[in-house]
Amino acid sequence: MLTHFSAMLIFALCVSVVFGITQRAVPKMMLRFGALCFVLLVGAVIVASWAMWLIKH
Amino acid sequence: MASPTQPQQVAQPIPAEKSMFPALVLLAGWLLPGAGHFLIGKWVRALLLFAAILTMYLTGLGLSGKIYVPNTGDLLDMLGFVGQLGTGLLYVLARIFGWGSSSVVNALGDYGTKFLTVAGLLNIIAAVDAHSLANGRKASL
Numbered sequence: 478m479l480t481h482f483s484a485m486l487i488f489a490l491c492v493s494v495v496f497g498i499t500q501r502a503v504p505k506m507m508l509r510f511g512a513l514c515f516v517l518l519v520g521a522v523i524v525a526s527w528a529m530w531l532i533k534h
Numbered sequence: 535m536a537s538p539t540q541p542q543q544v545a546q547p548i549p550a551e552k553s554m555f556p557a558l559v560l561l562a563g564w565l566l567p568g569a570g571h572f573l574i575g576k577w578v579r580a581l582l583l584f585a586a587i588l589t590m591y592l593t594g595l596g597l598s599g600k601i602y603v604p605n606t607g608d609l610l611d612m613l614g615f616v617g618q619l620g621t622g623l624l625y626v627l628a629r630i631f632g633w634g635s636s637s638v639v640n641a642l643g644d645y646g647t648k649f650l651t652v653a654g655l656l657n658i659i660a661a662v663d664a665h666s667l668a669n670g671r672k673a674s675l
Contacts, residue, residue, distance in 0.1 A: 479597065484645055487593055488652070494586040495656040498571075498579050499663040502673045 489518035556668035563661030565622040570664025574674075583660045590653035591624050594634070599646025601625075601634035614647070620654025 479487075497511025555573075563570025568584030571577070602615035618625050628634050638644050666672035 479593070479642070481641075481645070484593065484597070484642075484649075487589065488649065491586040491590045492652070492656065494582055495660055498583060499659050503675050 485522050486519065489515050489522075492518065556665050559668040560661050560665040563664040564620070564657065567621070567624075567657045567660060570661050571667070574664060574668050576664075576667070576674075587621070587653050587657050587660065588624075590649050590656065591621055594646045594649030594653060595628070597646025597649065598635045598639070598643045599648070599650040600636065600638050600643065601628050601650065603629075614651055617651035618654045620656075620658040621650070622657065625654065 493511045493515035496514045497507040501507045501510045559570040559573050562573055566584075567587035568580035568582075570580075571583060572580035600614075602611055602618050604612065604615050606612070634646075634650065635643060638647055663672065667674050
């Protein structure tokens with residue numbers, strides 16, 4: 478059974494793969510852009526999660 | 535301040551290869567994720583796109599995501615239908631075999647619906663990318 482966090486990780490990984498391949502032309506830049514997308518997506522979720530926790534408490 | 539004797543670097547577009555069948559590449563890429571890239575010889579990219587989009591689609595189904603149908607009269611349902619139609623044959627299979635759910639019953643089901651819709655939108659992006667490679671608009675490296 479997927480948790481919310483693992484579902485988000487799968488989502489971020491798949492989106493990053495597609496964005497990396499489609500938004501850059503050189504394989505090395507594809508890898509870098511895909512990694513950047515993944516870090517930004519996961520980072521944004523973690524920041525938003527802590528923000529919601531702080532609002533609640 | 536730059537010296538006038540220094541050579542200036544000007545970005546030059548990399549000449550791209552042109553294919554004879556960009557429309558076919560676009561259609562194949564929409565019907566089957568990664569097929570457009572496969573047709574133009576980018577089989578590693580095709581495999582990665584296929585795996586990523588299929589994973590999102592299967593995760594969406596596993597989370598009991600809703601499969602949208604056309605003509606419900608609800609604008610959001612229509613938008614969801616257009617998004618999910620982007621998965622091409624995968625959407626057709628879901629409709630034929632009755633995969634997914636007809637309504638969202640819990641939070642994970644809502645996540646599943648988002649997975650299915652985003653999988654369709656990503657597949658459209660991938661198909662357009664393959665089309666751009668085939669018609670030479672995007673550099674092919």
